[in-house]
Amino acid sequence: MKTALVTGASRGIGRAIAIRLAADGAAVIVHYGTDEAGAAATVETIERAGGTAYAVRAELGADEDVDTLFAGVEAALAGRPLDILVNNAAAPPAGPLGVTTREEFDHLFAVNVRAPYFTVQRALPLLPDGGRIVTISSVATRMANPAQTSFAMTKGAVETMTLTLANDLGTRAITVNAVAPGATRTPTNAPAFAAPGLVESITRSTALGRLGAPEDVADIVAFLASDAARWITGQIIDATGGLFLGPRA
Template identity: 40%
Template sequence: MDQYALVTGASRGIGKAVAFQLAKDGFNLLLHYNQNTEKANELKKEIELSGRQVKLIQGDFNSNEGIEEFIEKARKLLNKKKDISLHTIVHNAGHATSSGFGDVNFNEFDQVFSANVKAPYFITQSLVDFLVPNGRIINLSSGVTRIAFPHMMIYAMTKGAINTMTFTLAKELGAKGITVNSVMPGIIDTDSTASWLHTEEGQENAKNMSALEREGQPEEIANVISFLASEKASFITGHNVDVTGGSQL
């Protein structure tokens, strides 16, 4: 039976790099996307050229209804396709930033927590029974959980919740052989960071933040996720892996 990995937020950035890497590792893919149907289909076609199977699942994680609809689609697919063995879930989708402390309103607060915390929690709760006994759950956290950034406090709070969910779920699911870990990226060069990172000030900030004096690449995050999804990481669980390039050491 072919093993599948589910990657949320896969149409661009880190999620896209993760999808490509897991395909190279031999996984077939269930790829979530929200609005960018064109990019999702392009990614599907490109990965299928390598011989891997890809199934797309659309979902809007900004509301309870959107999360529930995605879960229903995923469960229906997993129930229908008996040849799908779900090995890995990578929770990558979410809002990458938030407004500053004094500017956040109720709507933004709810949307950021919905996409960044509620979605991975309830998707895991609903799909965990489909995971194989030695399955993997890998959450995308952030280096901001150990560095104070008041201008994006709500985002940082959601990633702190993800860290707590990671080690708590590791304890909950350990008896089933399922490992749960999170990856904490630093400043990564993606389309969502390009507007400020690809400036003289942005480059200087990235250089000053990292011990390696540079920003990271999506593939460098994907490599760590690839390791955590592999048998080489079979005895690692409940761990938050810092992949910030040594930010703020």
């Protein structure tokens, strides 16, 4: 049985990824920051379906966050290797340039850049040759949205990390990829899509004509984590359904 660590797996895209990897037979370490009930629900869903899961708490962005995380991870692994690492946890956009505070900016980079970087660093001794690293990025890196400047900067950083790590770890057959979702409706962000006309505007600008669902992203991550994707590395996979590809008739 393979093992997987999914950060930020108490809800939304992270929960969907954890459930999907478990369905493929992996024992999943469900990381959460503050949502203990949500992490428990993810674990329960996996176990109810016959899978294996463990909840591990660590508040990313805080001092010694990765130390706390891997104390729990190594306890759950109990000497087994960590086959799959999914860096999903992220702080949300803090606002446009004129509004974002220094504290918000620093928090964004601590959670979205520093934590994934040092999570990979700590995971590498546990990853066997042929392991998988997948990081969740965002469509924000390829479109100009002034309200998400600092957030987009963090995602651009992890995309660069993806490229350099893929080149570095290829000798161990460890693949390193990123998945960039677009407008994805989750229980947490559903209120954001309640603005009049917003959903219609997004779907008109999306080639596949709908909002994304967490399961859409989870299926892509599961593919990249599988043996079928062994020849794919250093790639940023667009998971937007074709958002803003160009003018629509």
